[in-house]
Amino acid sequence: MFNLSVDIDINSGFCFGVVYAIEMAEDILNEEGHLYCLGDIVHNDEEVKRLEKMGLRIINHEELKSLRDAKVLIRAHGEPPSTYQLAIQNNLELIDASCPVVLKLQNRIKNSFDKEENIYIYGKHGHAEVVGLLGQTNDQAVVFQDIEELNLEELPSEITLYSQTTKSTDKFYEINQMLQENGISVKTNDTICRQVSNRDKELREFAKKFDVIVFVSGTKSSNGKVLHKICADQNPRTHFVSSIGDVKSEWFGKDERVGICGATSTPMWLMEEIKGHLEKL
Structure with missing residues (x-):
């Protein structure tokens, strides 16, 4: 011993965004016994298995295209506008559990895009949240995981900087400082979830x-x-x-x-x- x-x-x-999504899923599963979810509801296999036993079915974007007349949960990471358009075409009822912090960020990026600003997003390539953010800009924003990916000499003189909500605040401000030290005017948006x-x-x-x-x-x-x-x-x-x-x-x-x-x-x-x-x- x-x-x-x-x-x-x-x-x-769980952060509150994940709690919110799981509670929404549980409520529907308890009532109806089945529900589709677009992507893993949470990046934890044990929790996904628990919900799958209750009747949750994880589907990908390819499977969503052929789905008709069903309920589909949007997880906390959020989705690009194209997902909502597809839902209308396929008569899908979306249960939107996008995290409020992510939704606010999506709206801010959309406003920047409408103003034709040069948008740069500090985030992980291909991450579900980042895909949703990129969608607000018709995939025109630049996503980077590390400042070394950017050619500072070729960057526009003015950029608008955003961050995936789960990134490190220290790293974000470090990047912000490096950009300014290289003579770039940065409109900084700290959108990291505290x-x-x-x-x-x-x-x-x-x-x-x-x-x-x-x-x-x-x-x-x-x-x-x-x-x-x-x-x-x-x-x-x-x-x-x-x-x-x-x-x-x-x-x-x-x-x-x-x-x-x-x-x-x-x-x-x-x-x-x-x-x-x-x-x-």
Whole structure:
């Protein structure tokens, strides 16, 4: 027996956008027993499996084209205008669970596009949220993951800068400063969700308090990769797991203190399950 003392980070787990989407899905599944969802409702396989047992069916954009007369959930990441147009053509009822923070950002980008501004978006190529943002500009905005992707000498003298909502605030302002230092006039729009970005600071403090950190996240979660690195930088004995099956007893010593934390897409029930497992080791 290891006799581990285990604590879960109270700030970890679903952000309000994900809570909102899952509650909408559960309400319909409880009433009707089936619902389509465009893309993974959340980047966590264990949570997706739980909802699939309730009757959720994950479909992709290709499958959406041939779907008719059905209810389809739009997840928290949001969608481009083309998805809404397709829904009208195919008589689909969209249950729109787009995160309010994402919707506000989409509107701001659309306004900038209507004013014919040069729009640059700091975000992950191909990420669902970014695809929705690009759609507001007829795919004309420039998306970059790193400032090194941009040729600063060829950039317009004036640009409008936005960010995917889950990016690091520090990195965003670093990029903003570099652009200005290179003589570019930047109209900066800080559109990063503070519920997500504040987790950086909270996790730094949390990771230092324990002998071992078990970071729980789905492998598809961008936010999970970023937050896991933050924990690992503070505590080298940080281990990434997606389910109980990934936990290894050789990570722990007798009477050690273990902290469990996770991404904005990690369900609390999964962290509780892992806590119970560790307490039995």
